[in-house]
Amino acid sequence: MPKQVDPEARRRHVVDALFRVVVRDGLQRTSLRAVADEAGLNIGSLRHYFSGQQELMRFAMRSMLERVAVRLVDRVDEIGELVDYSRREQLALCVELLAELLPLDAHRRAEVTVFLDFNTAARTDPSLADLSRQTAEGVRDLVRRVLGRLDDAGTLRPGLDRAVETEKLASLIDGLGLNGVLHPEVLDPDVCLAVLRAHIEGLAR
Secondary structure: OOOOOOHHHHHHHHHHHHHHHHHHHOHHHOOHHHHHHHHOOOHHHHHHHOOOHHHHHHHHHHHHHHHHHHHHHHHHHHHOOHHHOOHHHHHHHHHHHHHHHOOOOHHHHHHHHHHHHHHHHHOOOHHHHHHHHHHHHHHHHHHHHHHHHHHHOOOEOOOOOHHHHHHHHHHHHHHHHHHHHHOOOOOOHHHHHHHHHHHHHHOEO
């Protein structure tokens, strides 16, 4: 009796292989054959699930966005209402939440690396532009929500322009992610986290 294959499980397996290839070799050197070899499949099997490299790349990027989003939503749910915590605890929880977007360990470093490669490719590949924009909007939406919760809890300094502060913090996270991946010897995880913490604490009363 032929072995039953779960198409979605196989797709996830292929996407995991794609992420490993991108982290190791870079997106420009990532081909269907390289991904098939990494996944332990023949290229014909890979084409059964993805019509070509573009479809594979889009599926992988969507999968990455969904994974990170689910993890962040879970963290937000765990935190609950900030008014239930002391001011120091509120700030620490927000730092922990936003730190999920920084390359502070091997898992998050791999995610940020893949994000950077995909977003770089999207600059000249219109087929990836919408997902790149979705990534940027998602980061800003998360930051906006975090600042909103701090503000609702009475923790932010009065008079801050929340729209400006959202862009400042989102840009800081982008910059820390970029430099943490490209220059880890200059910006190691401890420094990266310390910079984020200092910025968040600087917004408090």
